Amino acid sequence: MADDELDRLFRALADATRRDIVRRTLVGSVSVSGLAADYAMSFAAVQKHVAVLESAGLVSKIPSGRERLVRAEPEQLARARRALAELEAIWRQRDIQLDAILAEPEE
């Protein structure tokens, strides 16, 4: 993944509303107007958030009748989760070693 892609990804996730949109559209597709009804902001503002998420590859828009539905693309989130799980394993190993040190009599 190129650096500018990553930049877009993290800028996109840096906003609470956008993170909320990702969470909601992971469960099921929602139209922009459906999303807009739930946030205290204009339709245009929500549309802008969706566009930021779309350019980061976090959501895509799929046509449905006369509307377009927003759907999360969980692949990027899955990649983050995998790396976090491995970092957790590093901490658990670190902890085993720290625990052994703390069990030694103090000098």
Added chain:
Amino acid sequence: MPITSVIPDAETLTLTVVGDYAVPVERLWAAWTDPRQLERFWGPPTWPATFTAFDLKVGGKAEYHMTGPEGQKSGGYWRFTEVHPGRGFTFVDGFCQPDGTPNDDLPGTIMEMEFESTPGGSRYVAVSRFPSIEAMEQLVAMGMIEGLKAAQAQLDGVLGLEAA
């Protein structure tokens, strides 16, 4: 296992680790701030860490490298941004180039360490804030233990979790 909780958050790219120990908080603090003790647990057994500098003050730096099973070296540094003796410190954990100079292509992880007394001894809370998935993957590559990875894969198999 003394670690009481690990909370990964894939949306904000943070990892919060809470460790509880049956030792006084001074002892736990000393383990984390004495480079000779710290290097015995910071790196995994197959990639042990060596701290060559440790200047625990605001603006001060710690320098370390980790040595892999085939002699590979991977360098890093900590730059302390907050220090509250006995209670906590915050630092940026960054990567170094092979020649030891900071590698600014990869932004550093922000680590917040807090220490406190508990009825049973002491606790640390470590919050890591990762700048990007790429940096997280780099840290994994730097510190991952192959054996543990294999064990995790086996466990996932047992639990019926598919590797994504």
